[in-house]
Amino acid sequence: MRTQEVSVLSAHDLKCVKGSTELFSNIHFEIRSGEALVVEGSNGSGKTSLLRILCNYNSPAEGQITWNDEKIDGHESYQQQISYIGHASGVKLDLTVLENLVFAQRLVGTDRQESEIKEIIRAVGLFKQRNILARKLSAGQKRRVALARLQLEERQLWILDEPLTALDKDFVTEFESVLKNHLDQNGMLIVTTHRELLLPEAQLKRINLSR
Amino acid sequence: MWQWFHKLSTPKYYYQWSGKWLPWLAGLTIILFAIGLYWGLLVAPTDYQQGESYRIIYIHVPAAWMSMFVYVVMACAGFVALVWKTKLSEIVVSECAVIGAVFTAIALITGMLWGKPTWGTYWTWDARLTSELILLFLYFGVIAIYSSIEDKRVAAKAASMLAIVGVVNIPIIHFSVNWWNSLHQPNMDIISDKPSMDPSMLWPLLVMAVAFKVYFGWVLFMRIRNEIISRERATKWVKELVVGR
Amino acid sequence: MFSALITIIRRDLLVAFRRRAELMNPILFYVIVVTLFPLGVSPDKEFLSQLAPGVVWVTALLAALISMESIFRQDFDDGSVEQLFLSQHPPTVLILGKVIAHWLITGLPMLIIVPLMALLLYIPQQAIPTLFITVLIGTPILSLIGAIGVALTAGLRGGGVLLGLLVLPLYIPVLIFASGAVSAAITGLPYSGHVALLGAGLILALILAPLAISASLKISMS
Numbered sequence: 001m002r003t004q005e006v007s008v009l010s011a012h013d014l015k016c017v018k019g020s021t022e023l024f025s026n027i028h029f030e031i032r033s034g035e036a037l038v039v040e041g042s043n044g045s046g047k048t049s050l051l052r053i054l055c056n057y058n059s060p061a062e063g064q065i066t067w068n069d070e071k072i073d074g075h076e077s078y079q080q081q082i083s084y085i086g087h088a089s090g091v092k093l094d095l096t097v098l099e100n101l102v103f104a105q106r107l108v109g110t111d112r113q114e115s116e117i118k119e120i121i122r123a124v125g126l127f128k129q130r131n132i133l134a135r136k137l138s139a140g141q142k143r144r145v146a147l148a149r150l151q152l153e154e155r156q157l158w159i160l161d162e163p164l165t166a167l168d169k170d171f172v173t174e175f176e177s178v179l180k181n182h183l184d185q186n187g188m189l190i191v192t193t194h195r196e197l198l199l200p201e202a203q204l205k206r207i208n209l210s211r
Numbered sequence: 212m213w214q215w216f217h218k219l220s221t222p223k224y225y226y227q228w229s230g231k232w233l234p235w236l237a238g239l240t241i242i243l244f245a246i247g248l249y250w251g252l253l254v255a256p257t258d259y260q261q262g263e264s265y266r267i268i269y270i271h272v273p274a275a276w277m278s279m280f281v282y283v284v285m286a287c288a289g290f291v292a293l294v295w296k297t298k299l300s301e302i303v304v305s306e307c308a309v310i311g312a313v314f315t316a317i318a319l320i321t322g323m324l325w326g327k328p329t330w331g332t333y334w335t336w337d338a339r340l341t342s343e344l345i346l347l348f349l350y351f352g353v354i355a356i357y358s359s360i361e362d363k364r365v366a367a368k369a370a371s372m373l374a375i376v377g378v379v380n381i382p383i384i385h386f387s388v389n390w391w392n393s394l395h396q397p398n399m400d401i402i403s404d405k406p407s408m409d410p411s412m413l414w415p416l417l418v419m420a421v422a423f424k425v426y427f428g429w430v431l432f433m434r435i436r437n438e439i440i441s442r443e444r445a446t447k448w449v450k451e452l453v454v455g456r
Numbered sequence: 457m458f459s460a461l462i463t464i465i466r467r468d469l470l471v472a473f474r475r476r477a478e479l480m481n482p483i484l485f486y487v488i489v490v491t492l493f494p495l496g497v498s499p500d501k502e503f504l505s506q507l508a509p510g511v512v513w514v515t516a517l518l519a520a521l522i523s524m525e526s527i528f529r530q531d532f533d534d535g536s537v538e539q540l541f542l543s544q545h546p547p548t549v550l551i552l553g554k555v556i557a558h559w560l561i562t563g564l565p566m567l568i569i570v571p572l573m574a575l576l577l578y579i580p581q582q583a584i585p586t587l588f589i590t591v592l593i594g595t596p597i598l599s600l601i602g603a604i605g606v607a608l609t610a611g612l613r614g615g616g617v618l619l620g621l622l623v624l625p626l627y628i629p630v631l632i633f634a635s636g637a638v639s640a641a642i643t644g645l646p647y648s649g650h651v652a653l654l655g656a657g658l659i660l661a662l663i664l665a666p667l668a669i670s671a672s673l674k675i676s677m678s
Contacts, residue, residue, distance in 0.1 A: 018362065019361065019362045019363070020442075020445060052677075052678075055538070055541075055542070056541075057538065057541070057674070057677050057678060058677075058678040059296065079541060079542050080542065080543075080544050082542050083542070084538060084539070084542060086535050086538055087535070088533060088534050088535030088538075089534075089535055090534060090535040090536050090538065090539045091534060091535075092467070092471060092530075092534060092536065093530075093534060094470075094471045094474035094475060095467070095470065095471060095474070099467075099470065103463060103464075103466075103467040104539065106459075106460070106463045107460060107463055107464060107467070107539070107540075107543055107545070107550065108539070108542065108543050108544065109460075109543055109544025109545055133474070155542075293671065345625050345628060348621075348624075348625040349625050349626075351621060352621050352622040352625060355618055355621050355622070356608060356609070356618065356622060359609075359612055359613070359614065359618055360612065365675060365676075365678055368675045368678075369608045369672070369675050369676070372604075372608060372668065372671055372672050372675060373608060373622060375668070376601075376604055376626065376668055377626070379664065380626050380629070383629050383657070384625075384626075384628055384629055386629075387628065387629035387632040387633060387653075388628070388632070390632065390633075390636075391632045391636065394636065
């Protein structure tokens with residue numbers, strides 16, 4: 001699934017308007033496989049809106065986004081390159097950790113063995129809780145379920161909205177190595193975060209929305 | 212041609228373009244209404260069956276035609292709004308909903324007023340009246356969803372979607388109501404033999420129909436201009452327009 | 457693609473099973489509203505059996521409407537809706553699966569309760585199979601159309617009442633053909649025409665509604 005080919009995501013002159021207020025304008029960036037983009041900005045500066053635009057859920061008021069030189073608007077296979085974790089992490093509260101992951105990866109279109117899934121559950125430190133309803137997990141644990149899903153889906157472009165919220169320190173370090181691994185395998189990452197992510201500067205690009 | 216359409220769909224250009232048309236539409240509306248009403252109410256002969264009361268058709272029938280026509284216009288604009296995401300068509304959807312609902316209400320009220328002398332009752336579950344009532348409900352739905360979503364661009368898209376679903380359903384609803392009516396009631400022949408109308412009665416009706424259409428265009432243009440000004444009030448050209456002159 | 461359909465149906469059924477306390481609510485609502493009619497109008501046998509097809513179906517419309525709201529509510533809250541659009545499977549297939557699962561939870565139980573309703577409203581026995589068929593074909597249409605409305609109103613304040621305003625007028629053809637079929641069966645008239653029209657409606661809804669639901673969800677997400 002991990003490809004060797006280099007992909008390019010570029011955004012040109014993006015502008016986002018919510019209601020009658022302009023959140024941001026004049027946003028340019030370009031990232032290639034193996035690179036990460038950290039989106040910074042104060043609260044309400046439109047970080048989440050930008051990520052949702054990049055997921056093709058919303059369209060920008062102005063500007064263009066291209067994936068390998070093709071416009072993402074109406075480009076169906078683009079969305080099939082994405083794993084997205086938003087504020088709501090897509091975890092079903094009435095399913096167990098294991099069920100959540102089994103269903104999620106199947107719906108997305110990958111078909112992993114249960115043993116592989118259990119391996120990843122172990123890696124995110126939820127093996128003991130694998131048969132517990134997600135409803136009973138703490139906020140940080142739910143976040144971990146979502147991060148496990150990320151690793152199962154084998155997508156090239158990870159778009160993560162505050163993935164570190166509620167995670168404890170040790171796990172953040174572990175997660176950073178997962179992200180680094182993803183980049184090394186030609187993955188791409190777009191992330192918003194309040195905490196500093198420890199990633200090699202060479203692979204890192206930054207953009208600030210509240211200039 | 213395409214480019215012109217594209218240009219027209221930008222609010223500023225539309226505002227200037229429609230401004231030139233307004234006086235013509237207004238004038239034409241007044242003239243057509245004057246001719247149509249005079250001809251229909253005073254010149255056209257009295258109906259041998261219904262007497263003078265039939266003259267309400269010069270309002271009722273054009274309004275009923277418009278109620279359907281505006282819905283189709285609204286759904287087409289909605290389709291354009293969803294596919295090409297142009298601001299102007301979004302505004303057309305929300306404005307058409309209000310205008311269409313008013314036409315539908317006029318058709319219903321005049322229909323009821325006409326019903327009293329003809330059938331002896333204000334309301335009867337005649338297929339046409341029932342369809343018209345359901346059409347009014349459909350308009351209410353579009354208006355309701357438009358007004359309950361705060362972000363007006365999202366609201367217009369949701370209203371467009373509903374309008375499109377509605378326009379697919381209208382023929383089905385129409386058919387089902389006709390079917391239902393034929394099971395429950397004998398046909399009301401008084402209305403349905405419209406084609407056999409005498410030309411001296413038909414001509415003023417056609418004039419009125421055109422008058423309603425032009426009036427719709429006029430009101431739609433004005434409402435769109437209004438909405439553009441209020442939506443674009445933060446932009447430079449609107450500020451210049453309001454303050455500059 | 458078919459396996460994706462099965463997967464999402466299984467997931468939604470499992471979620472519903474975990475919340476099985478809520479499963480009975482639409483049915484109870486249905487039974488209670490039907491009970492109100494004899495109390496409010498008249499318990500007279502002749503009169504009731506004449507009124508029955510309408511009562512059964514108007515109530516079914518309301519019950520479908522009330523139960524509809526839950527189809528996407530949780531998905532909006534927990535972010536699953538967003539995931540629907542990132543799948544390799546077409547969103548319309550997954551959405552169709554969700555509607556099917558929702559119908560299995562809310563529509564199917566209605567089939568079981570309908571003969572009981574027929575008893576309460578003195579619907580003659582020869583009409584019960586017809587009633588059964590109309591519920592079987594009609595309620596999926598209600599679910600498909602209702603889901604469009606829910607997709608548009610999800611996340612709005614006062615969504616419930618608004619949903620009724622949007623969806624009930626669209627339910628009218630189902631009401632007419634379904635209650636018409638039952639009335640015809642009660643009086644011993646042929647009813648296959650009504651049922652065929654309902655069937656045509658179901659096919660049309662199956663083809664078009666998932667597209668509309670998908671587009672509506674996208675609008676609500678923005």
